[in-house]
Amino acid sequence: MNNVSLYDPRFGLRVSNDLFFRNDPFELLDSFFGMDPFENVGLRAPAIDVRENDKAYLIEAELPGLSEKDVKLEVKDSVLTLKVEKKSPESGEKTGDENKDEKWIRKERAEFSFTRSFSLPDNADEEAIEARFKDGILMIALPKKPEKAPRQVQVKVA
Numbered sequence: 001m002n003n004v005s006l007y008d009p010r011f012g013l014r015v016s017n018d019l020f021f022r023n024d025p026f027e028l029l030d031s032f033f034g035m036d037p038f039e040n041v042g043l044r045a046p047a048i049d050v051r052e053n054d055k056a057y058l059i060e061a062e063l064p065g066l067s068e069k070d071v072k073l074e075v076k077d078s079v080l081t082l083k084v085e086k087k088s089p090e091s092g093e094k095t096g097d098e099n100k101d102e103k104w105i106r107k108e109r110a111e112f113s114f115t116r117s118f119s120l121p122d123n124a125d126e127e128a129i130e131a132r133f134k135d136g137i138l139m140i141a142l143p144k145k146p147e148k149a150p151r152q153v154q155v156k157v158a
């Protein structure tokens with residue numbers, strides 16, 4: 001049973017069995033409270049809502065602290081892929097707030113990236129997808145293709 005691992009979504013990491021099945025309960029507490037959830041970039045996945053109306057499918061993603069330059073959308077083989085990459089100031093992107101006399105005491109905002117993919121329904125018009133970014137919310141509209149009216153076929157006498 002030592003080779004079984006658990007996934008803890010609160011911390012976005014795999015936790016080995018021996019962490020939970022220890023003889024000393026204080027060792028378990030020390031291990032649990034010693035974890036720093038802010039060190040894990042897995043916590044940066046956005047909240048995404050998907051809804052539908054008569055004319056379109058609508059996707060909204062909460063992306064606070066990001067700009068439209070950090071967001072890329074791609075459609076290929078009926079799959080819409082949302083890619084986000086945020087660089088930290090140390091990696092080359094300057095925010096204008098840096099002061100050479102300052103030093104970090106704690107830094108919880110780190111660079112991160114994530115990808116989410118959505119399978120598009122058959123009636124989504126891939127050529128007419130629109131995306132807007134405002135106030136940290138990415139809004140994607142996937143218009144529906146117009147339904148084809150049934151065609152009457154004339155029956156001929158042979």
